[in-house]
Amino acid sequence: MTGNRAAAAAGVAGTSRTFFAAAHVVADPHADVSPDGPAVLDWDATLAFRRHLWSHGLGVAEAMDTAQRGMGLDPEGARELIRRSAAEARAVGGQLACGVGTDQLATPPADPEGPPAPAGLSAVRAAYEEQLELVEGCGAQPILMASRDLAARARGPQDYAEVYGELLRQASGPVILHWLGPMFDPALTGYWGSTDLDEATDTFLEILSAHPDKVDGVKISLLDAGRETDLRRRLPEGVRCYTGDDFHYPELIAGDAEGFSHALLGVFDPLAPLAAQALRSLDAGDVPGFRAVLDRTVPLARHLFEPPTRFYKTGVVLLAWLAGHQDHFTMVGGLQSARSLTHLRRAHQLAEELGLFPDPDLAQARMTRLLSVHGVGS
Numbered sequence: 070m071t072g073n074r075a076a077a078a079a080g081v082a083g084t085s086r087t088f089f090a091a092a093h094v095v096a097d098p099h100a101d102v103s104p105d106g107p108a109v110l111d112w113d114a115t116l117a118f119r120r121h122l123w124s125h126g127l128g129v130a131e132a133m134d135t136a137q138r139g140m141g142l143d144p145e146g147a148r149e150l151i152r153r154s155a156a157e158a159r160a161v162g163g164q165l166a167c168g169v170g171t172d173q174l175a176t177p178p179a180d181p182e183g184p185p186a187p188a189g190l191s192a193v194r195a196a197y198e199e200q201l202e203l204v205e206g207c208g209a210q211p212i213l214m215a216s217r218d219l220a221a222r223a224r225g226p227q228d229y230a231e232v233y234g235e236l237l238r239q240a241s242g243p244v245i246l247h248w249l250g251p252m253f254d255p256a257l258t259g260y261w262g263s264t265d266l267d268e269a270t271d272t273f274l275e276i277l278s279a280h281p282d283k284v285d286g287v288k289i290s291l292l293d294a295g296r297e298t299d300l301r302r303r304l305p306e307g308v309r310c311y312t313g314d315d316f317h318y319p320e321l322i323a324g325d326a327e328g329f330s331h332a333l334l335g336v337f338d339p340l341a342p343l344a345a346q347a348l349r350s351l352d353a354g355d356v357p358g359f360r361a362v363l364d365r366t367v368p369l370a371r372h373l374f375e376p377p378t379r380f381y382k383t384g385v386v387l388l389a390w391l392a393g394h395q396d397h398f399t400m401v402g403g404l405q406s407a408r409s410l411t412h413l414r415r416a417h418q419l420a421e422e423l424g425l426f427p428d429p430d431l432a433q434a435r436m437t438r439l440l441s442v443h444g445v446g447s
């Protein structure tokens with residue numbers, strides 16, 4: 070233990086970049102639910118964590134994959150999460166963007182004898198529209214998430230252009246488009262109509278170019294810094310790039326002579342104090358200071374997001390528990406068991422070296438308790 074502590078930053082949004090932290094949800098540990106049953110959340114702790122992120126001046130990206138969307142958080146739970154977070158954002162003046170998806174199509178009907186979920190692109194579009202109406206009605210910025218249902222039904226690039234084109238025409242204001250790579254969700258393999266990323270990128274850019282006034286920015290989660298930089302340089306005028314690359318974010322945010330990325334990152338959930346500190350340096354024009362803060366967080370990020378990447382949420386929630394943001398290490402769907410004890414112990418060590426724990430003794434005691442429960446010495 071080093072005893073280091075990350076310095077808190079004033080809760081003022083950055084001026085040079087927009088930072089969103091994709092926030093995790095806190096399960097109710099007392100709920101009697103099965104791993105595949107409807108999610109039951111501890112709403113007080115879940116909303117308190119969002120206030121923590123806002124207190125550092127970060128925006129909150131709600132109901133994204135970090136919130137276990139599609140990995141335990143059911144559609145009704147996501148809707149309630151969006152409604153509650155939107156009310157909280159209004160109360161504290163926090164910036165909020167919310168995921169718009171189609172996950173209700175994957176939910177079995179309450180009546181097993183009832184009609185099956187509708188098929189085809191029209192069903193996908195209707196599901197998107199239902200969630201888009203909810204998010205816009207709550208006053209939040211929509212993030213059009215990649216859809217497993219669209220990936221399963223689309224026959225080629227034209228189907229993506231049809232669905233997204235109609236959604237963008239309907240949107241009342243600029244949205245964020247989300248390209249989530251298969252390392253985060255294998256069901257999204259071949260998104261935009263091709264497994265060839267060059268062809269997929271061309272389709273993606275064609276959709277953007279047809280509706281640039283309806284797109285605030287794009288979130289790119291491909292863990293490929295070169296590809297993101299190339300795509301960023303090809304975006305229509307006025308469309309921003311939000312990096313979702315939890316491996317290369319310092320260099321992508323810092324940018325180069327031809328531009329830079331903003332950020333919408335799951336790793337900013339545990340890194341909020343340091344992300345805010347780095348952003349203050351960037352706002353002051355101190356790029357070396359920005360890199361000095363964020364570069365040293367990359368080993369922790371790469372550890373949390375190591376393959377299979379989609380289970381990064383387990384490490385994120387562990388760190389929230391160790392930092393005192395919640396009083397248990399229980400996750401929706403029992404996902405706390407998705408990483409090994411060795412992985413979790415290393416996450417604790419890397420986070421402690423960064424000073425991410427307000428009370429290092431508490432973090433050490435909780436980690437020791439977790440290991441001892443499993444018969445492992447610290």
